[in-house]
Amino acid sequence: MASIIMLFSTLISSFFVLKIRLMKPIMFPGNITLIGYVNTAILIGSSITFFISEKKYQTNKPYSFDLWLLFTIMGGMVFLLGQLLLWSELTTMGIPFTFGQLSDMFYVISGAHGLHILVGLGLLIWIQLSKHNHYSRIHHVGIFWHFLGIIWTLLFASFILL
Numbered sequence: 001m002a003s004i005i006m007l008f009s010t011l012i013s014s015f016f017v018l019k020i021r022l023m024k025p026i027m028f029p030g031n032i033t034l035i036g037y038v039n040t041a042i043l044i045g046s047s048i049t050f051f052i053s054e055k056k057y058q059t060n061k062p063y064s065f066d067l068w069l070l071f072t073i074m075g076g077m078v079f080l081l082g083q084l085l086l087w088s089e090l091t092t093m094g095i096p097f098t099f100g101q102l103s104d105m106f107y108v109i110s111g112a113h114g115l116h117i118l119v120g121l122g123l124l125i126w127i128q129l130s131k132h133n134h135y136s137r138i139h140h141v142g143i144f145w146h147f148l149g150i151i152w153t154l155l156f157a158s159f160i161l162l
Contacts, residue, residue, distance in 0.1 A: 001147055004116065008151055011112065012158055015105045032089055033160060039082040040156050046075025047149040050124075050142050057138055069128050072145070076121045083114050106159065113152055120145050 053068030087107070090096070097107045123141045127133055 001144070004147070004151070007112065008109070008155065011105065011109045012155065015102070015109060015158070018102045018105055029093065032086065032093075035082060035086045035089065036156050036160060039079055039086070040153055042075050042079045042082060043149045043152050046072045046079065047146050049075060050145050054138055054142050057133070057135065066128065069124065073121060073124045073128065076117055076124065076145075080114060080117055080121075083110060086110070109155060113148070113155060116148055116151075120148050 049068050049071040053065050053072060056062075056064040056068055087110075090103070095103050097104060120141075123144065127138055127141055130137075
């Protein structure tokens with residue numbers, strides 16, 4: 001996780017350098033901001049559903065564990081669809097990937113996070129399909145999943161608030 005922190009710290013630092021060089025505030029249209037808030041809520045919600053599934057595993061309720069884990073996986077997938085919608089909206093507004101350095105950095109940062117979400121979804125699906133789970137495996141995947149939610153919340157706050 002230290003390497004992920006270093007990666008996103010570097011990307012955010014680069015984003016801020018480019019933003020400072022722009023010398024004017026970035027104003028996102030309302031629908032872009034709304035999609036970002038909804039995506040953030042979805043990812044936080046999926047972190048909560050994972051927490052619940054982990055507790056169901058600890059109390060030896062396998063059906064409930066599987067159900068809450070499925071909700072977590074669905075939340076991650078909906079988050080990724082939301083990211084694609086966000087990118088589509090930006091492109092429709094005339095801000096494609098190659099629009100400028102600042103927009104390029106936004107796409108790179110959100111794309112890197114999306115790739116990490118894909119890895120997290122793969123791990124969640126692996127747990128879902130495995131019949132021989134151990135609590136430590138579930139717990140460590142949970143730490144990674146919660147970490148991705150925290151990273152996204154910080155990234156989104158960096159884009160919108162600063």
